[in-house]
Every structure is written in C-alpha cells, then in structure tokens.
Amino acid sequence: MSKRRAKLIIFLAAAPVLAVLGLVALRGLSTFIASFQEGANPASIFHGAELRLPYSDQVLWLDDLGDTGHTPTVAQREELIAAYWNAWSALERAYLTGNADDLTTYWAGGAYEQLHIEPNGKLHQSTSGHQLRLRFFADDGTVAALDDLDFQITQTLDGETLTFTASAAVILTLDNGYWRIRSISVDYAV
Numbered sequence: 001m002s003k004r005r006a007k008l009i010i011f012l013a014a015a016p017v018l019a020v021l022g023l024v025a026l027r028g029l030s031t032f033i034a035s036f037q038e039g040a041n042p043a044s045i046f047h048g049a050e051l052r053l054p055y056s057d058q059v060l061w062l063d064d065l066g067d068t069g070h071t072p073t074v075a076q077r078e079e080l081i082a083a084y085w086n087a088w089s090a091l092e093r094a095y096l097t098g099n100a101d102d103l104t105t106y107w108a109g110g111a112y113e114q115l116h117i118e119p120n121g122k123l124h125q126s127t128s129g130h131q132l133r134l135r136f137f138a139d140d141g142t143v144a145a146l147d148d149l150d151f152q153i154t155q156t157l158d159g160e161t162l163t164f165t166a167s168a169a170v171i172l173t174l175d176n177g178y179w180r181i182r183s184i185s186v187d188y189a190v
Contacts, residue, residue, distance in 0.1 A: 096124055
C-alpha cells in the first residue's frame with residue numbers, strides 16, 4: 001500500500017471525529033456567548049422566597065374601587081396579597097422576638113419609621129380577616145394603593161389579650177423586586 005493511500009484512509013477515518021469535536025466546541029462557545037444575552041430569571045423577583053399566599057379567611061380580595069388605573073393581573077394581585085401578608089407576619093415576629101431585621105424587606109419610608117419595636121419584645125400579635133380593595137394600580141406596575149377593611153388585630157402581653165377592629169389605607173411600591181408598604185394609615189373602630 002502506498003503512503004498516499006494510507007494518508008487518505010487515515011484522513012477519511014479522522015474527518016468525522018474532527019467534525020463532531022468541532023461542532024461540540026462550536027455549540028459550547030455559542031451557548032456561552034448566548035448566556036450573556038439573557039435577562040434575569042423572572043422567578044428571581046422573590047429572591048428565592050416562596051410566594052406564600054394566606055388562606056381566604058385571613059385575606060380576601062374584594063372588588064376594585066371604581067377606576068383603579070391599570071388593572072393588575074392575577075399574578076400581580078397574588079404578589080400584592082403575599083407581600084402585604086408577609087409584611088404583617090414580619091411585624092408579628094418583630095413584636096414577639098424584638099428582632100426587626102427583616103422588617104425592611106416589607107416596610108419602607110414613613111410606614112417603617114412609624115413602627116416601634118421593643119428590643120426584647122414579648123408582645124404576641126396576630127391579624128385576621130383582612131379584606132383588601134384596590135384603589136389604584138400604576139400603569140408600570142410599581143405602585144399600588146389599597147384599603148384593608150375591618151380586619152382584626154389581637155395582641156397578647158403578660159397574659160392579657162386585647163382585640164381591635166381596624167381599617168387601613170395602604171400604599172405599596174415595588175422596590176428591588178419586593179413589594180414594600182411605603183405608607184399605612186390605620187383607623188381603629190371605637
């Protein structure tokens with residue numbers, strides 16, 4: 001067999017292997033480059049936190065109040081409910097433990113400044129019966145105003161329990177992927 005024929009056989013045997021290796025390298029390179037063109041994962045809006053919706057006896061969404069501007073989607077309403085519920089839960093934990101570290105996740109601005117948490121708190125607070133009614137939802141989906149009607153606040157301190165009925169006017173803003181209560185005005189029933 002001639003040298004020329006041996007080289008041709010080796011080339012024909014190696015060509016498919018080299019072609020496959022070239023395609024694999026090209027695909028890896030294109031995947032790597034394409035990864036820089038992708039945006040953030042939409043699920044990262046909750047920064048790994050689970051969307052925790054309260055039960056219907058804890059929070060009920062009522063019909064909107066007239067013209068609210070933009071109409072939020074079902075998912076946006078669920079995000080608002082979950083954030084509002086988590087804000088009250090964070091406040092309850094802060095009252096009980098005295099640790100207010102996670103309050104800034106759900107409370108901001110004037111609403112956060114009006115919270116008074118004792119360092120070694122022992123106040124047990126719970127809320128129920130929230131009835132939310134949307135008043136305004138911004139076109140860009142970053143501001144929402146709602147009313148929370150006739151909800152119950154139960155506080156227990158040193159074995160003594162008090163229950164209040166209250167209503168609240170609330171403004172939430174979407175900041176860095178979190179809905180935060182920016183303003184809240186609570187009116188207690190007499």
